[in-house]
Amino acid sequence: MTDPYLRFDGISVEFPGVRALDGVSFAAHAGQVHALMGENGAGKSTLLKVLSGVNRVTEGALWLGGERHVFANARQALRQGIAIIYQELTLSPNLSVAENLLLGQLPARRGFVDRRRMRDEALRILRDLGEDEIHPSTKVRDLSIGQQQMIEIGRALLRDAKVIAFDEPTSSLSVQETRQLKRIVQRLRDEGRVVLYVTHRMEEVFEMCDAVTVFRDGQHIRTHDSLEALDHDTLVSEMVGRDIDDVYGYRARKAGEELMAIDAIDGKGLSEPVSFSVRRGEVFGLFGLVGAGRSELMRLVCGVERPKSGEVRFAGQPRHFRTPGEAIRAGIAMCPEDRKSQGIFPIASVTDNLNVSCRRFYKRWGLFRQPSRELANTREYIDRLSIKTPGPRTRISTLSGGNQQKVILARWLSEEIELFVMDEPTRGIDVGARRDIYTLLYDLADQGKSVVVISSDLAEVSSICDRIGVMRDGALVDVVARDEATPERLLGLALPA
Numbered sequence: 001m002t003d004p005y006l007r008f009d010g011i012s013v014e015f016p017g018v019r020a021l022d023g024v025s026f027a028a029h030a031g032q033v034h035a036l037m038g039e040n041g042a043g044k045s046t047l048l049k050v051l052s053g054v055n056r057v058t059e060g061a062l063w064l065g066g067e068r069h070v071f072a073n074a075r076q077a078l079r080q081g082i083a084i085i086y087q088e089l090t091l092s093p094n095l096s097v098a099e100n101l102l103l104g105q106l107p108a109r110r111g112f113v114d115r116r117r118m119r120d121e122a123l124r125i126l127r128d129l130g131e132d133e134i135h136p137s138t139k140v141r142d143l144s145i146g147q148q149q150m151i152e153i154g155r156a157l158l159r160d161a162k163v164i165a166f167d168e169p170t171s172s173l174s175v176q177e178t179r180q181l182k183r184i185v186q187r188l189r190d191e192g193r194v195v196l197y198v199t200h201r202m203e204e205v206f207e208m209c210d211a212v213t214v215f216r217d218g219q220h221i222r223t224h225d226s227l228e229a230l231d232h233d234t235l236v237s238e239m240v241g242r243d244i245d246d247v248y249g250y251r252a253r254k255a256g257e258e259l260m261a262i263d264a265i266d267g268k269g270l271s272e273p274v275s276f277s278v279r280r281g282e283v284f285g286l287f288g289l290v291g292a293g294r295s296e297l298m299r300l301v302c303g304v305e306r307p308k309s310g311e312v313r314f315a316g317q318p319r320h321f322r323t324p325g326e327a328i329r330a331g332i333a334m335c336p337e338d339r340k341s342q343g344i345f346p347i348a349s350v351t352d353n354l355n356v357s358c359r360r361f362y363k364r365w366g367l368f369r370q371p372s373r374e375l376a377n378t379r380e381y382i383d384r385l386s387i388k389t390p391g392p393r394t395r396i397s398t399l400s401g402g403n404q405q406k407v408i409l410a411r412w413l414s415e416e417i418e419l420f421v422m423d424e425p426t427r428g429i430d431v432g433a434r435r436d437i438y439t440l441l442y443d444l445a446d447q448g449k450s451v452v453v454i455s456s457d458l459a460e461v462s463s464i465c466d467r468i469g470v471m472r473d474g475a476l477v478d479v480v481a482r483d484e485a486t487p488e489r490l491l492g493l494a495l496p497a
């Protein structure tokens with residue numbers, strides 16, 4: 001094997017109270033897709049931010065093609081041919097595709113931007129990426145997440161970046177977009193670039209990566225330069241430091257009486273009226289491709305959107321929720337999937353974020369907060385969900401993405417709720433913590449509560465749910481019992497006929 005192009009040499013990064021990386025050394029080769037794996041908070045994003053010059057190292061250096069670098073800012077990293085495609089995209093939404101692609105290197109003619117050249121150049125890149133249907137003058141805000149990601153990749157190609165790093169790129173993509181992204185990643189590798197690929201999805205590692213490095217608690221655990229002799233269980237135990245024989249750990253239970261019945265509900269995002277019911281003690285899955293109408297359906301049920309017609313019967317009563325607040329007071333809550341839009345208060349603490357809505361249960365005579373009860377609640381969830389934080393009063397924005405996600409989940413679990421609707425509850429969550437979350441869902445079901453899990457993860461829905469409703473093109477096409485819910489059957493129902 002050739003000398004590695006990229007080498008991390010004894011990298012440490014410290015934040016107040018946290019050693020996010022601790023003497024990390026490993027190397028990645030050109031012409032390789034190199035996966036970075038590890039639990040939430042293990043230090044993967046911090047490493048990418050070292051590479052892109054956003055995080056300053058406390059110790060150590062990078063080597064690129066035999067040259068030593070310690071980046072003091074993002075510009076220095078850009079100049080050395082580093083490009084990072086982050087989960088939260090960094091494009092300018094109000095500028096056009098062409099402007100975003102060529103930002104920083106707009107072609108000029110006699111002191112003015114040469115619009116024609118800009119468009120031609122943008123068209124060339126879009127064609128090159130197989131994105132012919134995107135028009136260069138379209139505003140970036142009108143593109144899908146997958147298309148925006150392609151524009152970011154286009155920017156990296158225009159700069160001829162030598163190292164391209166992806167931070168969980170497929171977590172918000174549709175099946176088609178994921179396929180296309182994977183094709184591009186293979187191509188970047190074949191062109192002889194170094195591709196770093198952060199993911200929690202095990203199947204992606206085995207399908208498309210050539211090497212994998214595992215982190216735990218800020219430390220480098222191991223680099224496998226080939227995946228040939230590596231198996232799934234070894235990788236999991238290296239990541240979490242213990243064996244997990246069955247991530248899903250399904251527990252059979254007996255469902256009770258009907259808790260919610262949805263009768264011919266119709267409205268935004270649906271193509272026909274939908275009916276189904278959920279029983280007490282049941283974990284009910286809603287599976288479908290991105291855009292199939294799963295979240296839209298539950299938004300109509302939970303008072304986020306007003307239905308055009310139909311009825312929700314909850315605990316035997318007909319209900320018409322006009323707001324999510326009304327639904328929550330009745331005992332139904334929808335935990336949305338997108339962390340950003342579901343109201344993280346970035347400068348507030350973990351405990352304030354966790355208790356923000358259940359505080360009403362803690363107020364004495366409805367007037368006073370009870371900080372000690374809030375803290376006790378926070379501590380309980382830090383423990384139950386293994387939330388990695390220096391303490392309950394730490395500012396939430398300093399937690400890793402997956403740990404922020406767990407705090408939001410805990411916020412909902414702290415509510416007095418009979419039926420939880422969870423939209424992609426384990427997206428971006430590591431394999432060990434997923435097991436904790438599933439156990440929590442089973443506990444809720446054992447207490448006679450119900451859970452509706454919206455998920456695009458086929459293995460997840462078929463393994464943790466008692467029944468699964470499959471949606472396609474805005475319609476509920478079938479409800480399948482667990483023992484008949486093979487992945488093939490579910491996918492067959494979800495794919496366009």
Ligand SMILES: Nc1ncnc2c1ncn2[C@@H]1O[C@H](COP(=O)(O)OP(=O)(O)OP(=O)(O)O)[C@@H](O)[C@H]1O
Nearest residue numbers: 015020040041042043044045046398399400401402
């Ligand atoms: N700006 C910051 N200030 C303080 N602590 C930070 C900051 N950024 C990261 N950390 C801490 O560093 C540790 C590593 O976080 P990092 O985001 O790198 O994890 P990760 O492996 O990417 O996790 P995830 O899978 O959840 O995205 C975490 O404990 C996090 O709380």
